[in-house]
Amino acid sequence: MGMFMARHLAAAGLLHSVWNRTESKANALAQETDVAVAADPAQLAAACHVILTCVSADQDLLDVIAQLQPSVKPGTTVVDTSTVSPATARQVASILSTAEAGFVDAPVSGGVEGARKGTLSVMAGGDSANISRIMPVLEAISASVTHMGPVGAGQATKAVNQVMVAGVAEAVCEALALAEQLKLPAQRLLSVISTGAAGSWFLDHRGQSMLNNQFDVGFKLSLLLKDLLICRTLAQNLDISMPIVEAAITDYRKLVKSGDGDHDISSLIHLKRGTGGTD
Numbered sequence: 001m002g003m004f005m006a007r008h009l010a011a012a013g014l015l016h017s018v019w020n021r022t023e024s025k026a027n028a029l030a031q032e033t034d035v036a037v038a039a040d041p042a043q044l045a046a047a048c049h050v051i052l053t054c055v056s057a058d059q060d061l062l063d064v065i066a067q068l069q070p071s072v073k074p075g076t077t078v079v080d081t082s083t084v085s086p087a088t089a090r091q092v093a094s095i096l097s098t099a100e101a102g103f104v105d106a107p108v109s110g111g112v113e114g115a116r117k118g119t120l121s122v123m124a125g126g127d128s129a130n131i132s133r134i135m136p137v138l139e140a141i142s143a144s145v146t147h148m149g150p151v152g153a154g155q156a157t158k159a160v161n162q163v164m165v166a167g168v169a170e171a172v173c174e175a176l177a178l179a180e181q182l183k184l185p186a187q188r189l190l191s192v193i194s195t196g197a198a199g200s201w202f203l204d205h206r207g208q209s210m211l212n213n214q215f216d217v218g219f220k221l222s223l224l225l226k227d228l229l230i231c232r233t234l235a236q237n238l239d240i241s242m243p244i245v246e247a248a249i250t251d252y253r254k255l256v257k258s259g260d261g262d263h264d265i266s267s268l269i270h271l272k273r274g275t276g277g278t279d
Helices: 002-011 023-033 041-047 058-071 086-097 111-117 128-133 135-141 153-181 186-194 201-211 221-237 243-257 265-273
Strands: 050-053 077-080 102-105 120-125 142-149
Touching: 002 023, 002 111, 002 135, 041 058, 050 058, 058 077, 058 086, 077 086, 086 102, 086 153, 102 128, 102 153, 111 120, 111 201, 120 135, 120 153, 128 135, 128 142, 135 142, 142 153, 153 201, 153 221, 153 243, 153 265, 186 201, 201 265, 221 243, 221 265, 243 265
Parallel strands: 050 077, 077 102, 120 142
Antiparallel strands: 102 120
């Protein structure tokens, strides 16, 4: 995701330098986009007034921010496109405030395809002035940017998004597994269902690949499991029951345990077929 976003920033003339925990990835991207490679996050922070981060989990973000913070200049805005908890977003904002720097939590939705095409949907949390300042950056990677409220509101919105993603995936995978057992013609099935009330992004973008047993096309299921655990914590704090989230957590844990963690979330269909998720 981050690589594709960086390419769009470069195309818009907004990319100054890059850093990645895997040095070879940073070097390859820098050569492709003709920008500098920072030796570490501190060097990147010293050179840039807007810093975009994209990592996998809460602790990853906190580690990167800890390296950035000593060199961040006053007036800098850090925008994070990762999916982390609202509490972590607020913690990062507090850390950066000691350096007189702003923070925007800006998780994205739209899948790998959206990142590649620059058509992501951005759900932003933070001060209006900070969001306005970095709007050219957000617009370079997305088709829409929506300000959802103060810091943390972007991540809260992403949690809602992920509940829906998980629920739709459960339903679509279960339905397609049933269709296979009923021996329905796959192409005609996808055509008629996708144009009716059951149509969805997930069906349009993953229906065919699931039936082709292709599971390397998009969002890793281990990352959705991480996101759903964030949703669970939010629900527990609000004393809300979320049975769909609990069912999805159970399913994705089985798949991670069986070695499918790096596969697309649509590999859930293995469980629905009764062919996956065993120890």
